[in-house]
Amino acid sequence: MNLNGASLKVSHSAWSLATSGEYHWAQWNDSDEIVLYFTGSGDTFLISYFGYLLLDALKGSPKTAEDLDKLLSASDSIPHDLLPIPKEMIDSHLFHFQKLGLIEL
Amino acid sequence: MTDTISALPFDHFSGFLKGEGIRIETGPFITRLQTKLTDVIENLALLYSDYPISTEAGFSDFHLDIHKPNSIRRWIHPQVNFTFDGITPFKPLPRPQAYAIFEWGLNWCISNYAHQYxxxxxxxxxxxxxxxxxxxxxxxxxxxxxxxxxxxxxxxxxxxxxxxxxxxxxxxxxxxxxxxxxxxxxxxxxxxxxxxxxxxxxxxxxxxxxxxxxxxxxxxxxxxxxxxxxxxxxxxxxxxxxxxxxxxxxxxxxxxxxxxxxxxxxxxxxxxxxxxxxxxxxxxxxxxxxxxxxxxxxxxxxxxxx
Incomplete structure (x- = not known):
């Protein structure tokens, strides 16, 4: 499946954090990159701040890309001059996280 | 462990290595080493002279033996083997690299087994x-x-x-x-x-x-x-x-x-x-x-x- 095909799929699906493991974070104030250790795979990832916000927003209940867009746009986490969030940016992150086994449908 | 290698006459040190082995303490690890190879013994006597040792039996983290293989390789293109707890984890190396295989082998033991760290x-x-x-x-x-x-x-x-x-x-x-x-x-x-x-x-x-x-x-x-x-x-x-x-x-x-x-x-x-x-x-x-x-x-x- 190419990214466009995947994009269609991820936009209309409700995503949730993977249930196969726990998420452990390491964050310092000298950069906006965050380290994630996922016990499900035993892998460690360097995640962008935006990626972190997406994963954080998936805590609790499943959400579609549209839900995530609304949630993040309404929060103070993203500077207002960077809004609106490009739809492709959310979709590509979700697609990537799915490939890494961090989120699931 | 109270003695150091330098406190032991070289002949005794060499004799123990060729026989029952010597237990050498390197920080948290105790290694029992046996070898009959003169260059290894001499290099150890020089480089490890200040380390605590024991010639008595006791707990060791690693039991190592540096020796020539029991084959024609003892004589033709001689080689050296590293044995750890009775197993030989590596292919033999050329005989002149005997001391190196000891140091590399001990590093391998620590990095593969000391998972308390x-x-x-x-x-x-x-x-x-x-x-x-x-x-x-x-x-x-x-x-x-x-x-x-x-x-x-x-x-x-x-x-x-x-x-x-x-x-x-x-x-x-x-x-x-x-x-x-x-x-x-x-x-x-x-x-x-x-x-x-x-x-x-x-x-x-x-x-x-x-x-x-x-x-x-x-x-x-x-x-x-x-x-x-x-x-x-x-x-x-x-x-x-x-x-x-x-x-x-x-x-x-x-x-x-x-x-x-x-x-x-x-x-x-x-x-x-x-x-x-x-x-x-x-x-x-x-x-x-x-x-x-x-x-x-x-x-x-x-x-x-x-």
Whole structure:
């Protein structure tokens, strides 16, 4: 499946954090990159701040890309001059996280 | 363990190695070694003269035997074998590399079995109660820098492995001879007249190597743990100006993971240990070509931290 095909799929699906493991974070104030250790795979990832916000927003209940867009746009986490969030940016992150086994449908 | 190798007459030392073996203490590890190979025995007598030993039976972490194979290879293109707890984990090496296979083999034992520690491929040295961690890929200039610092008043913890105690976050010392390669051997010989080297072993997969004897203070104080304060990823580049560039902690975290021998085995504990390590340290990328300037840089850095 190419990214466009995947994009269609991820936009209309409700995503949730993977249930196969726990998420452990390491964050310092000298950069906006965050380290994630996922016990499900035993892998460690360097995640962008935006990626972190997406994963954080998936805590609790499943959400579609549209839900995530609304949630993040309404929060103070993203500077207002960077809004609106490009739809492709959310979709590509979700697609990537799915490939890494961090989120699931 | 109260005696040191230097307290034992050479004939006795040699006799024990050829017979029941000798237990050598290198920080938290006790290694029982047996060998009949004269060059290995002589190099050990020189490089390990200040280490605590025991000739009596007792617990050992690793049981090693360096010996010639029982085959035609004893005589034609002679080879040497490394045996650990009765198994031979490596292919034999050419006979002149017998001492090298002991050092490499012991490193292999520690990195594969000492999982009570998080182990990072790194040199570690301490001064004034604060330690620097110098992780590096082979060829990065880690050992040369480590040797220079060790000969300039820094206490050697290890040339090869940072041993981090997960429960305390402290670094554990296991000082051993520093392995130097090719040009680095002469750089250190010219750097300090007090540098004591073992035999030079040529034609290894790493080129020519020789081992630098650790300063006695590092061995005598090897029970003293310390707190990590600086992580610097060294890179030697011919002609480079000395530069210490801050590295973000998250990037340093990822690079430390890549340099760890057992991060993946440790799981969540490994993650928490590196997180704690990184949080307690300033992180840098360090490029150098002048050893004198490099040492001055770290001396200044550690003084500023006091």
């Amino acid at each position: 998080l182990i990072i491929h790194s040199a570690v040295l301490e001064k004034n109660g604060a330690a620097i961690v110098l992780p590096g890929i082979p060829g990065a200039g880690k050992s040369t820098l480590c040797a220079g610092l060790a000969l300039s008043g820094w206490r050697l913890f290890s040339d090869e492995m940072a041993l981090i105690e997960p429960s305390s976050g402290q670094l554990v010392s296991s000082p051993r001879p520093i392995s130097l390669k090719n040009e680095s051997i002469n750089i250190i010989k010219n750097f300090s007249s007090s540098a004591v080297f073992g035999i030079t072993i040529n034609d290894t997969t790493k080129g020519s190597i020789a081992h630098l004897k650790p300063q006695i203070e590092s061995i005598q104080r090897c029970k003293e743990k310390t707190t990590p304060r600086i992580i610097a990823f060294p890179k030697y580049r011919t002609g480079a100006r000395t530069s210490l560039t801050p590295l973000t902690k998250s990037r340093a975290f990822m690079t430390l993971c890549e340099n760890s021998f057992n991060y993946s085995i440790q799981g969540k504990l490994g993650f928490e240990t590196i997180k704690s390590l990184i949080s307690s340290c300033d992180c840098f990328e360090f490029e150098y070509s002048s050893l004198d300037e490099a040492i001055k840089t770290f001396d200044t850095l550690i003084e500023q931290m006091e």
